[in-house]
Amino acid sequence: MRALADPTLPAPAPAPRERSPWRRFAAEFASSRLALLGLALLAVLVLAAVAAPWIAPQDPFDLAQLDVLDSQLPPGSHSTAGKPYWLGTDDQGRDMLSAILYGLRISLVVGVSSTVAALALGIALGLAAAYLGGWVDAVIMRVADIQLSFPAILIALILLAAWGQGVGKIILALITVQWAYYARTVRSVAMVERQKEYVEAARVLALSQPRIVLRHLLPNCLPPLIVVATVQVAHAISLEATLSFLGLGLPITQPSLGLLIANGFQYLLSGKYWISFYPGVALLLTIMAINLVADQLRDILNPRLKR
Amino acid sequence: MLAYAFRRLGQSLIVLAVMSLLVFVGVYAIGNPIELLVNPEADDAERARAAAALGLDKPLWVQYATFLVRALHGDLGNSFVYNIPAIQLILDRLPATLELAFAATLVAIVVGIPLGLIAGLKPHSWVGRGIMAGSILGFSLPTFWVGLVLIMVFSVQLGWLPPNGRGSTVALLGVPVSFLTWDGLKHLAMPALNLALLRLALMIRLTRAGTREAVLQDYVKFARAKGLPMRRVIGVHVLKNIMIPIVTVIGLELGSVIAFAIVTESIFAWPGTGKLLIDSINQLDRPVVVAFLMVIVTMCVGINFLVDVLYSLLDPRVRPGGAPAGAH
Numbered sequence: 001m002r003a004l005a006d007p008t009l010p011a012p013a014p015a016p017r018e019r020s021p022w023r024r025f026a027a028e029f030a031s032s033r034l035a036l037l038g039l040a041l042l043a044v045l046v047l048a049a050v051a052a053p054w055i056a057p058q059d060p061f062d063l064a065q066l067d068v069l070d071s072q073l074p075p076g077s078h079s080t081a082g083k084p085y086w087l088g089t090d091d092q093g094r095d096m097l098s099a100i101l102y103g104l105r106i107s108l109v110v111g112v113s114s115t116v117a118a119l120a121l122g123i124a125l126g127l128a129a130a131y132l133g134g135w136v137d138a139v140i141m142r143v144a145d146i147q148l149s150f151p152a153i154l155i156a157l158i159l160l161a162a163w164g165q166g167v168g169k170i171i172l173a174l175i176t177v178q179w180a181y182y183a184r185t186v187r188s189v190a191m192v193e194r195q196k197e198y199v200e201a202a203r204v205l206a207l208s209q210p211r212i213v214l215r216h217l218l219p220n221c222l223p224p225l226i227v228v229a230t231v232q233v234a235h236a237i238s239l240e241a242t243l244s245f246l247g248l249g250l251p252i253t254q255p256s257l258g259l260l261i262a263n264g265f266q267y268l269l270s271g272k273y274w275i276s277f278y279p280g281v282a283l284l285l286t287i288m289a290i291n292l293v294a295d296q297l298r299d300i301l302n303p304r305l306k307r
Numbered sequence: 308m309l310a311y312a313f314r315r316l317g318q319s320l321i322v323l324a325v326m327s328l329l330v331f332v333g334v335y336a337i338g339n340p341i342e343l344l345v346n347p348e349a350d351d352a353e354r355a356r357a358a359a360a361l362g363l364d365k366p367l368w369v370q371y372a373t374f375l376v377r378a379l380h381g382d383l384g385n386s387f388v389y390n391i392p393a394i395q396l397i398l399d400r401l402p403a404t405l406e407l408a409f410a411a412t413l414v415a416i417v418v419g420i421p422l423g424l425i426a427g428l429k430p431h432s433w434v435g436r437g438i439m440a441g442s443i444l445g446f447s448l449p450t451f452w453v454g455l456v457l458i459m460v461f462s463v464q465l466g467w468l469p470p471n472g473r474g475s476t477v478a479l480l481g482v483p484v485s486f487l488t489w490d491g492l493k494h495l496a497m498p499a500l501n502l503a504l505l506r507l508a509l510m511i512r513l514t515r516a517g518t519r520e521a522v523l524q525d526y527v528k529f530a531r532a533k534g535l536p537m538r539r540v541i542g543v544h545v546l547k548n549i550m551i552p553i554v555t556v557i558g559l560e561l562g563s564v565i566a567f568a569i570v571t572e573s574i575f576a577w578p579g580t581g582k583l584l585i586d587s588i589n590q591l592d593r594p595v596v597v598a599f600l601m602v603i604v605t606m607c608v609g610i611n612f613l614v615d616v617l618y619s620l621l622d623p624r625v626r627p628g629g630a631p632a633g634a635h
Contacts, residue, residue, distance in 0.1 A: 146322050146325075149322075149607060149608075149611050150562070150566075150604070150607050151562060151563040151566040151567070151607075153566050153567060153569070153570070154562075154600075154603065154604075154607075157566075157569070157584075157600075158329065158330055158333060158334075158600055159333065161333065161334055161588050161596055161600075162332075162333030162334055163333075234447060238447070238448075238449040239449075241449055241451070241452070242449050242450065242451050242570055245451045245570075245573075246451075246569070246570065246573055246585055247585070247589065248585075248588065258449075258451075261451070261452070261455065265455065265574075268455065268459060268463065269458070269462070269463060269470055271463055273459055273463065276455060277455075277459065280452050280455060280456070283449070283452060284448065284452065287447050287448065287449070288447065291443065291447045295443075
């Protein structure tokens with residue numbers, strides 16, 4: 001793959017016959033079994049999260065379905081009504097499996113939505129910096145530089161210490177933390193791409209500036225961005241879980257995986273590991289699955305970025 | 308050179324001023340500490356008196372100006388909860404955090420560099436791949452999750468290590484430290500390992516990349532051709548050359564280690580500044596929150612400034628001729 005100098009050229013296809021780019025992409029992705037495993041795992045987790053209201057044994061937010069007598073039961077025990085608790089129950093008699101499915105939903109929504117929003121913001125600012133240049137470029141990149149000189153968790157802590165808890169607030173904090181990566185990536189790629197002939201050709205055709213940027217330049221900047229964004233979803237989920245664990249992220253009414261882990265933490269030392277451990281396993285699987293997929297995407301889409 | 312250092316210093320001060328404004332306005336926008344600190348049955352006059360005593364009745368910009376002038380004199384206000392200077396509280400807790408940070412850095416270096424060397428020398432072997440897979444795990448696993456698993460395994464299951472606290476300390480040059488007593492060392496082990504994990508993964512990657520590059524260089528071939536044993540070539544020649552980026556990263560990461568110590572200290576109830584910060588946020592003890600954030604922001608800015616200036620001393624190419632430092 002090292003011979004592939006120009007990422008805009010199609011990769012040297014192993015099969016001689018003509019195939020659509022999507023087919024080729026799929027074939028390349030499938031070349032790693034580990035990546036396929038990650039993709040399958042991710043699909044299962046996303047499906048489980050989306051389908052949580054229908055497949056969860058219990059609605060963890062419906063207090064009428066909870067029985068305090070069932071609290072802190074170990075995995076595999078049965079409720080007073082005879083229903084099994086596969087992963088045990090928490091301190092309020094909540095079925096852990098159901099709580100995890102709903103928590104996964106919240107974690108994924110926060111991680112994905114903040115990444116998508118940060119991506120959009122980063123693309124807009126990065127393209128503006130690359131295309132307008134001058135003081136716009138200087139200001140945007142300076143702010144990004146300054147922000148990136150501080151650890152992400154510190155910036156998020158400062159913002160959340162100021163704003164308090166809330167789904168909207170943590171999404172905003174995660175956007176603030178992430179946009180600079182995208183802005184930098186877009187800018188650096190756009191600077192290279194805009195020198196290329198297809199952009200010049202579009203200019204010769206007297207296409208409008210916005211059209212050139214959005215229809216011609218942007219699609220060619222996307223591959224490295226997709227790679228960065230995939231990794232960032234995992235980072236965002238992990239950061240949200242960390243902040244929620246510290247009590248600074250989501251409110252108790254919106255328990256993400258991080259908050260579930262935090263709730264169970266106090267019972268860990270008394271040997272009631274399942275309240276914390278299983279949400280932790282779900283978090284681990286999610287992050288691993290995303291990373292496996294992202295690694296393969298990096299190899300396919302951007303051979304030069306290989307770490 | 309001096310002009311560059313001064314310009315860079317100016318930039319650092321501007322960043323510091325902006326961050327201080329951000330931190331101050333941000334943190335002082337949360338909640339009303341009077342509600343927490345004054346007896347709920349107190350009447351309005353008493354509340355007003357308490358607010359005046361704490362300086363909370365003045366407009367925000369006056370509070371900020373007062374804060375800035377005092378901060379320049381090393382006074383970051385009194386803790387609402389403990390009623391002692393916030394900076395004093397932080398300085399009292401700082402040795403614990405620094406000890407943890409240094410222990411973590413030490414673990415990362417002592418374990419990470421040899422592993423990185425092995426992975427770099429045998430990149431395609433089973434061991435090399437295993438080490439890299441481990442470093443990917445180290446990068447992607449949330450710190451608090453690993454801490455939890457450590458407690459589960461070593462404290463709950465095996466009962467080898469205590470899950471929280473600092474253990475007994477002894478004074479070294481007047482500063483209490485844990486690592487000189489067996490009990491303290493046992494308390495230090497898990498938090499240090501936990502905090503080291505991310506740095507460890509980074510060390511492995513850096514060393515591996517550096518080693519892979521170095522073994523292809525002529526000086527390594529020459530040393531081998533001269534008949535030096537492989538051990539000496541790696542231990543002296545290769546290691547010396549890959550140390551430069553490693554040392555830089557260790558320096559640059561110091562701020563981040565202390566930021567991440569917040570998480571580790573919360574899990575292991577390590578009595579350092581990070582735990583103090585989380586407690587203070589929950590108790591709305593604003594002066595302590597502001598003081599902590601100012602200390603760590605100043606540290607980050609200071610470290611970046613030092614690294615940039617040192618680099619321009621070592622490598623004149625970094626010094627821009629008239630262009631601002633951020634120009635590309």
